[in-house]
Amino acid sequence: MISVAEALEHLFALVRPLETETVPLREAAGRVLARDVAATRTQPPFDASSMDGYALRSAEVEPDAMFKLVGEAAAGHAFHGTVGPGQCVRIFTGAPVPAGLDHVVIQEDVTRRGDLITLNGDMDGKDNIRPAGGDFSAGDVMDAPRRLSPTDIALLAAMNVPEVPVTRRPVVAVMATGDELVMPGETPGPDQIIASNSFGLAAMLEAEGAEARMIPIARDTTASLTTAFGLAAGADLIVTIGGASVGDHDLVAPVADTLGMQQSFYKVAMRPGKPLMAGRLRDAAMIGLPGNPVSAMVCGKIFVTPVVRALLGLRAEPARTLQAQLAAPLTPNGPREHYMRAVLAEDGLRAFDNQDSSLLGILSRANALIVRPPHDAGRETGETVSYLPL
Numbered sequence: 001m002i003s004v005a006e007a008l009e010h011l012f013a014l015v016r017p018l019e020t021e022t023v024p025l026r027e028a029a030g031r032v033l034a035r036d037v038a039a040t041r042t043q044p045p046f047d048a049s050s051m052d053g054y055a056l057r058s059a060e061v062e063p064d065a066m067f068k069l070v071g072e073a074a075a076g077h078a079f080h081g082t083v084g085p086g087q088c089v090r091i092f093t094g095a096p097v098p099a100g101l102d103h104v105v106i107q108e109d110v111t112r113r114g115d116l117i118t119l120n121g122d123m124d125g126k127d128n129i130r131p132a133g134g135d136f137s138a139g140d141v142m143d144a145p146r147r148l149s150p151t152d153i154a155l156l157a158a159m160n161v162p163e164v165p166v167t168r169r170p171v172v173a174v175m176a177t178g179d180e181l182v183m184p185g186e187t188p189g190p191d192q193i194i195a196s197n198s199f200g201l202a203a204m205l206e207a208e209g210a211e212a213r214m215i216p217i218a219r220d221t222t223a224s225l226t227t228a229f230g231l232a233a234g235a236d237l238i239v240t241i242g243g244a245s246v247g248d249h250d251l252v253a254p255v256a257d258t259l260g261m262q263q264s265f266y267k268v269a270m271r272p273g274k275p276l277m278a279g280r281l282r283d284a285a286m287i288g289l290p291g292n293p294v295s296a297m298v299c300g301k302i303f304v305t306p307v308v309r310a311l312l313g314l315r316a317e318p319a320r321t322l323q324a325q326l327a328a329p330l331t332p333n334g335p336r337e338h339y340m341r342a343v344l345a346e347d348g349l350r351a352f353d354n355q356d357s358s359l360l361g362i363l364s365r366a367n368a369l370i371v372r373p374p375h376d377a378g379r380e381t382g383e384t385v386s387y388l389p390l
């Protein structure tokens with residue numbers, strides 16, 4: 001059995017970043033910027049006032065100095081006249097500072113009578129001017145790859161980039177398999193259950209920026225699985241769920257083999273998720289997840305999500321772990337890397353007693369997976385351990 005890190009390397013070797021497409025700025029949030037984008041303008045494009053007040057010459061600023069008002073500059077309305085000695089211009093936040101002037105006194109520091117202002121005695125000395133290019137200059141770049149956040153969108157707008165090059169969304173076929181499964185909303189037979197993890201995985205993939213294509217549930221027959229693989233054609237990634245173990249009805253690998261899958265690995269030293277499988281099937285990467293609901297969701301987090309990120313052109317790297325103290329002890333770990341469902345509260349991390357890989361209720365209450373290396377010794381309360389936030 002290979003380690004989780006080795007399995008991830010094998011998975012990254014199965015995929016390449018997808019092509020670039022251009023989308024309107026309004027549709028770019030959450031997408032991955034595919035190449036560096038340069039500002040087409042300088043911001044601010046002129047020296048701008050940062051306050052409402054009076055623009056004048058700094059050399060003339062002294063307590064009780066008087067100035068004559070000769071005009072007004074507002075945002076979007078520059079003052080184009082000339083300003084002589086002892087003169088000032090009424091100015092508002094965002095307005096261009098008139099030529100020859102280099103200081104804005106805020107209106108709170110001024111006494112005004114008609115067209116005359118007098119500076120107060122205790123001014124703070126700031127010039128209240130935002131220099132041209134103080135934010136960015138034409139040609140400055142936003143570097144790729146990156147997932148575009150709302151603040152990135154604001155910056156791109158300011159850079160006057162109305163069309164954004166992004167990586168195409170990966171199409172991921174999600175294929176639940178099993179005679180026991182029916183869809184949510186249907187009435188299951190006495191020996192049936194509702195397909196669940198396929199919906200969780202589709203949600204996880206979409207949150208990551210992929211387009212999830214739900215394949216109708218495949219039955220545990222060669223014919224049904226073959227049909228389902230046919231419906232997955234054209235996807236960038238095929239994720240099967242269930243039928244991955246060693247039972248007589250675990251047919252996913254044999255059917256995929258028949259269809260020409262080149263297997264990369266089978267079985268990973270982890271818990272849950274041991275019977276994980278991966279390879280290439282036609283033009284797609286394929287990941288075969290174990291059917292147990294928690295196993296499938298944990299493998300989604302550990303493997304599928306990083307692969308989707310790699311397809312999007314983001315750095316191929318494992319899900320990032322954080323560190324926290326334990327609020328309760330842990331018994332020694334076995335030979336497989338263990339992802340323990342846990343709650344992180346103010347006093348630290350506490351693993352659930354029951355770590356059975358079928359329990360979605362516990363997974364839903366968990367907000368962290370404690371990551372235990374193989375053969376990790378028992379851990380005491382207060383010790384620092386790694387975890388993945390959920």
Ligand SMILES: Nc1nc2c(c(=O)[nH]1)N[C@H]1C(S)=C(S)[C@@H](COP(=O)(O)OP(=O)(O)OC[C@H]3O[C@@H](n4cnc5c(N)ncnc54)[C@H](O)[C@@H]3O)O[C@H]1N2
Nearest residue numbers: 176195196197198242243244245250274290291292293295
């Ligand atoms: N003799 C052995 N038996 C098993 C082994 C083993 O090493 N030797 N491994 C166990 C482990 S670990 C896991 S994990 C499971 C994985 O089995 P499969 O991937 O073949 O999954 P299934 O048998 O199809 O299903 C397992 C379990 O999960 C339920 N399931 C499946 N798909 C869904 C779905 N979409 N939504 C909700 N629930 C689903 C299914 O009904 C089963 O209860 O094998 C162990 N056995």
Ligand code: MOO
Nearest residue numbers: 272273274295357
């Ligand atoms: O790997 Mo299984 O996922 O332990 O239940």
